Amino acid sequence: MNSHSTSRLAIGVAAIVLGFTTVALAGPPLICHPLAIGQAKTLPWVDLNYQKGSGSYDLKNLTQDTLAILDSNTSVLVRMETLRRATIYARQDPQVAKELLTRLHARANSSDAGNAAALAWFDIGYLAETYKQWMGRDDPNPARGLDGYAWVKKAISLRGSDSEMEFAAALIALTGSESERNLHVEKAMAGAKTDPLLAQNLASFFNRQTIANKS
Helix, strand or coil, X not given: CCHHHHHHHHHHHHXXXXXXXXXXXXXXXXXXXXXXXXXXCCCCCCCCCCCCCCCCCCHHHHHHHHHHHHCCCCCHXXXXXXXXXXXXXXXXXXXXXXXXXXXXXXXXXXXXXXXXXXXXXXXXXXXXXXXHHXXXXXXXXXCCCCCHHHHHHHHHHHHCCCHHHHHXXXXXXXXXXXXXXXXXXXXXXXXXXXXXXXXXXXXXXXXXXXXXXXX
């Protein structure tokens, strides 16, 4: 993306106001809509219609592969897309789903303070929320009863300031408090001018409602 395109995208995102409306999105927002992550490494592509055994990916490797990506100090956007794909895979095997969630939870509980702890709590929080959106009421769901949103907010407090984490929190809050969602979007916008991928993702999920439209 060249500097001119980046500037235009940033201006478009900056035009979002607190009275924004969400784009009409079909399906769970944390699952059904892939995130733009450029050429960054993540899990192999997986279709929403994936069924166990229908592809070449071995589910036994899911926890190990996911942790390898998360432990590489990759960006928050890549973490979000990785956990989205991991959830689609994990739904096909309750034991794998439980193992991944358990490992990420233990990782967060044993993490030291600072950046490492912030990322660890973000990872378990975001995974818990994707599980809750994708696994049906009748499916075994190890995240049932967990408050992943609270863990993502904890991660933000530990991190200090992270526009991509604010974007993640805004997506989680799409099904919750509008005032909290607006606050997260506003904070995410603050970093969009210098983060082209964040700007691109913000523009994909949220649609602005201009003052002119209100009048």
